Amino acid sequence: MKIVTIIGARPQFIKSAPFSKAVQKLKSNGDENKGTINELVVHTGQHFDANMSDVFFEELNIPKPAYNLQINSTSHGIMTGRMIESIESILMKEMPDWVMVYGDTNSTLAGALAAVKLNIPIVHVEAGLRSYNRKMPEEINRVLTDQCADCLFCPTRQAVKNLEREGFSNFIKDGSLVEFSDLRNLALEIGATHHPVIINVGDTMYDAVLQFAEIARKKCRILDQLEIHPRQYLLATIHRQYNTDCPANLLEILSAFIEIDEPIIFPVHPRTKKYVDMTNLDLKSSKVRCIPPVGYLDMLTLEQNSKSILTDSGGIQKEAYFFGVPCITLRTETEWVETVETGWNVVVGTDRKRIVETTKKLKMENPRPDMYGDGKAAEKMIKFLFAFKKRKLV
Numbered sequence: 001m002k003i004v005t006i007i008g009a010r011p012q013f014i015k016s017a018p019f020s021k022a023v024q025k026l027k028s029n030g031d032e033n034k035g036t037i038n039e040l041v042v043h044t045g046q047h048f049d050a051n052m053s054d055v056f057f058e059e060l061n062i063p064k065p066a067y068n069l070q071i072n073s074t075s076h077g078i079m080t081g082r083m084i085e086s087i088e089s090i091l092m093k094e095m096p097d098w099v100m101v102y103g104d105t106n107s108t109l110a111g112a113l114a115a116v117k118l119n120i121p122i123v124h125v126e127a128g129l130r131s132y133n134r135k136m137p138e139e140i141n142r143v144l145t146d147q148c149a150d151c152l153f154c155p156t157r158q159a160v161k162n163l164e165r166e167g168f169s170n171f172i173k174d175g176s177l178v179e180f181s182d183l184r185n186l187a188l189e190i191g192a193t194h195h196p197v198i199i200n201v202g203d204t205m206y207d208a209v210l211q212f213a214e215i216a217r218k219k220c221r222i223l224d225q226l227e228i229h230p231r232q233y234l235l236a237t238i239h240r241q242y243n244t245d246c247p248a249n250l251l252e253i254l255s256a257f258i259e260i261d262e263p264i265i266f267p268v269h270p271r272t273k274k275y276v277d278m279t280n281l282d283l284k285s286s287k288v289r290c291i292p293p294v295g296y297l298d299m300l301t302l303e304q305n306s307k308s309i310l311t312d313s314g315g316i317q318k319e320a321y322f323f324g325v326p327c328i329t330l331r332t333e334t335e336w337v338e339t340v341e342t343g344w345n346v347v348v349g350t351d352r353k354r355i356v357e358t359t360k361k362l363k364m365e366n367p368r369p370d371m372y373g374d375g376k377a378a379e380k381m382i383k384f385l386f387a388f389k390k391r392k393l394v
């Protein structure tokens with residue numbers, strides 16, 4: 001089974017790593033499928049700084065990309081268009097059984113559009129998420145990618161429900177998490193009538209956290225390097241287009257960080273750096289410490305030891321939940337509604353006063369049920385794809 005994996009942005013390296021690891025495992029010591037799988041990684045180049053790309057390939061042991069398209073730093077249309085053109089020629093040459101795309105970036109959509117036009121089956125990992133905010137480029141990317149995909153691997157029950165609301169009907173087991181032992185039969189049962197296939201396998205970011213949090217705990221010295229102590233600092237990230245490129249929103253958020261008056265570690269995304277540098281705010285004499293983006297292991301260490309997390313990132317909202325750290329989301333809505341419903345995440349928008357007040361009040365003692373699978377999402381995906389292929393349904 002030949003798979004072409006298309007990734008390009010930081011969160012996609014992390015989301016794809018557990019699948020690549022499961023492929024490697026199967027190649028060396030797997031079951032009857034041993035040796036019959038081949039994954040080729042295409043890096044679109046969307047993220048390209050060493051601390052936004054290389055560090056993740058090294059730390060998470062992701063296969064070296066067979067192709068790096070080096071397409072970045074331009075408008076949505078140009079970026080997506082150039083990616084489609086390059087990916088199309090790669091797919092025509094490689095002719096894989098599946099194209100795998102992750103999440104909701106321009107690289108995701110470009111991969112899906114290139115593949116669907118060549119009739120190559122598409123797997124969308126992290127399918128079904130919705131913010132219902134069509135002004136977010138990510139929302140458009142994920143809605144369109146779901147429309148192109150043949151196999152929609154959802155991370156949560158809510159994601160399956162979202163697809164059901166849009167008229168998709170072929171979800172398996174009412175959208176509840178699929179058990180490992182059910183996969184083969186499910187793939188056989190659903191037959192050719194089920195197209196596309198919608199299945200809740202759990203979240204590959206949760207797989208990644210389970211695989212790497214302990215390694216991070218043992219290896220990382222970032223707290224010592226920054227001279228900070230567990231639970232005595234907050235962690236912040238911002239990179240959403242509507243928070244960075246809108247001076248009013250950025251000013252409100254940064255003013256709140258200053259007013260919070262507690263140490264805030266702030267790894268600054270390259271997009272954000274440009275705009276932070278343009279403000280007149282005196283962050284240097286505040287307790288906000290701007291640092292360059294950090295690698296995954298350092299980030300996991302910073303997250304698990306922080307008192308609370310302020311972010312507009314999708315992945316970080318979830319990681320806060322995995323670690324039982326309260327999260328304040330600097331947006332007006334979230335795709336990860338379960339984190340809000342369980343009381344671990346508060347969506348506050350960008351109002352300075354509200355950010356400051358919520359940060360002071362946060363205390364989290366609520367239960368934290370498992371909502372993102374059992375850490376075996378990637379292995380379930382492979383098993384399902386194999387069983388499906390054997391039935392020659394694709």
Ligand code: UD1
Nearest residue numbers: 009010011046047048049052073104105106137138270271
């Ligand atoms: C992209 C994704 C977003 C995702 C985020 C993860 C889209 C539409 N957006 O947003 O969904 O949450 O990645 O971080 O696909 N830059 C650098 N060095 C880098 C990477 C980016 O300097 O290594 C600069 C680019 O030159 C560009 C800006 O950052 O000017 C934005 O990069 P881009 O990839 O367009 O969007 P992100 O904001 O990173």
Ligand code: UDP
Nearest residue numbers: 010011014267293294295296299313314315
């Ligand atoms: N991350 C990281 N270093 C950083 C910031 C984020 O390793 O300096 C990781 C973070 O732990 C999470 C992922 O990047 O796994 C989230 O990516 P990002 O916030 O860029 O994108 P989003 O999830 O919003 O799409």
